[in-house]
Amino acid sequence: MEDKVVLLGLWSSSYAMRVKIALAEKGIQYEAKEENLADKSLLLLEMNPVHKMIPVLIHNGKPICESLNIVEYIDQVWAHKSPLLPADPYQRSRARFWADYIDKKIYSLGKRVWKVKGEEQEAVKKEFIESLKTIEGELGDKLYFGGESFGFVDLALVPITSWFYSFEICANFSVESECPKIVGWAKRCMEKESVAKSLPDPNKVYAFVLLLKEKYGL
Numbered sequence: 438m439e440d441k442v443v444l445l446g447l448w449s450s451s452y453a454m455r456v457k458i459a460l461a462e463k464g465i466q467y468e469a470k471e472e473n474l475a476d477k478s479l480l481l482l483e484m485n486p487v488h489k490m491i492p493v494l495i496h497n498g499k500p501i502c503e504s505l506n507i508v509e510y511i512d513q514v515w516a517h518k519s520p521l522l523p524a525d526p527y528q529r530s531r532a533r534f535w536a537d538y539i540d541k542k543i544y545s546l547g548k549r550v551w552k553v554k555g556e557e558q559e560a561v562k563k564e565f566i567e568s569l570k571t572i573e574g575e576l577g578d579k580l581y582f583g584g585e586s587f588g589f590v591d592l593a594l595v596p597i598t599s600w601f602y603s604f605e606i607c608a609n610f611s612v613e614s615e616c617p618k619i620v621g622w623a624k625r626c627m628e629k630e631s632v633a634k635s636l637p638d639p640n641k642v643y644a645f646v647l648l649l650k651e652k653y654g655l
């Protein structure tokens with residue numbers, strides 16, 4: 438049976454970008470369905486009744502939810518090329534640890550840094566930069582987080598770099614001055630077609646941020 442793969446996503450969602458990169462790395466054809474989160478489709482509510490969130494991957498009618506869980510699923514089902522998680526159990530557990538750190542710290546602080554103001558923004562910005570420096574320490578002088586080739590931790594982190602320009606303008610700082618190695622790594626990742634075609638233009642993200650600020654009075 439031919440695989441039928443559908444992705445419920447949204448262009449601006451860093452979580453959905455992870456799944457797009459994984460599918461591109463594996464060379465999987467799929468149908469992308471763009472959700473309107475203000476008016477969620479019945480399909481999304483049916484496929485992810487617990488969280489009602491994108492991304493959802495629907496593989497031959499079966500839903501898989503939560504971006505990192507989806508990426509692991511893709512890596513296991515289409516194991517024939519571009520392995521994303523390391524084969525070694527210890528390295529695999531480290532990759533999962535850092536992906537979890539990225540979600541708990543960098544993504545959750547990133548969601549707040551452009552929304553809040555004043556002293557709260559200064560505090561969130563400080564913590565965001567500290568978390569980026571921590572992950573920069575993990576990268577060290579390696580090409581990618583796993584060493585020589587692009588993998589799970591790169592894929593977990595790189596989508597949010599398309600939001601850096603918005604964070605910098607909204608919170609008045611420079612990622613490049615704070616974390617030059619992270620910026621170098623992000624440029625290296627963008628040289629990969631799977632990444633370049635999955636990430637939006639940072640200017641488009643910023644225009645979207647301005648719209649959200651206006652809509653919600655942020």
Ligand SMILES: N[C@@H](CCC(=O)N[C@@H](CS)C(=O)NCC(=O)O)C(=O)O
Nearest residue numbers: 450452474489490491492503504505
């Ligand atoms: N932990 C989830 C987070 C996904 C998420 O936050 N999705 C947002 C869009 S970026 C969403 O669907 N929000 C809709 C809502 O909260 O109702 C994942 O990794 O997939």
